[in-house]
């Protein structure tokens with residue numbers, strides 16, 4: 001794991017610098033992230049693991065600009081998102097960030113192709129036909145593009161959501177438990193697809209998961225415990241990850 005961007009050999013896609021975030025519940029503040037610093041090299045696949053409540057989703061939301069840290073900086077490519085005005089953030093996110101949710105979040109009234117191209121439409125950008133065709137083929141949905149989401153399996157819906165995340169050629173794709181609602185065969189297809197976007201398209205992917213079998217598709221696994229980073233593993237096996245997760249926060 002790189003905590004300092006100067007250690008990363010190539011371009012850096014994402015940088016968090018001493019990011020802290022807490023939530024107010026009643027009169028108390030619950031710390032969710034505590035001074036987290038990390039750098040994600042461009043064109044790599046990173047998994048984030050940790051016990052329930054360790055801050056994984058908060059980390060992903062802050063990294064993707066869906067939430068704002070209390071302190072610290074988040075840089076996506078060369079843009080310091082913490083310096084963007086609140087009103088500029090949604091447009092920046094739409095054009096530069098891909099997000100994949102556990103529950104797909106496709107619009108039921110729109111066909112696959114309209115769901116996939118929606119971020120371009122909303123951004124006033126034209127659809128590059130060749131790129132759209134390539135993306136739909138890459139996710140295995142060629143020929144199904146006029147179907148509505150409810151006419152697809154869960155795995156197909158998630159692959160449509162991944163196509164939607166890729167269509168803008170974002171700086172990074174963030175995925176929060178993307179295989180959490182899928183059976184193991186569909187989950188494997190989604191993980192292979194994410195791997196393919198990294199290896200063959202040079203995409204940067206950051207994925208939160210509870211599942212060591214999913215995490216081992218990643219190049220690097222980051223471990224969170226109690227809102228802080230607690231080490232990482234590169235090219236780890238399912239067994240290595242499972243053992244590490246069992247002892248999280250105990251070192």
Ligand SMILES: Nc1ncnc2c1ncn2[C@@H]1O[C@H](COP(=O)(O)OP(=O)(O)OP(=O)(O)O)[C@@H](O)[C@H]1O
Nearest residue numbers: 023024025030032051052053054055056057058059
């Ligand atoms: N909207 C919120 N209001 C209050 N507390 C919150 C809120 N969101 C998260 N928290 C708290 O912040 C901490 C981190 O939560 P977060 O959802 O990031 O953890 P997580 O590792 O993703 O958990 P899980 O694996 O269960 O999804 C937890 O203590 C959680 O209860």
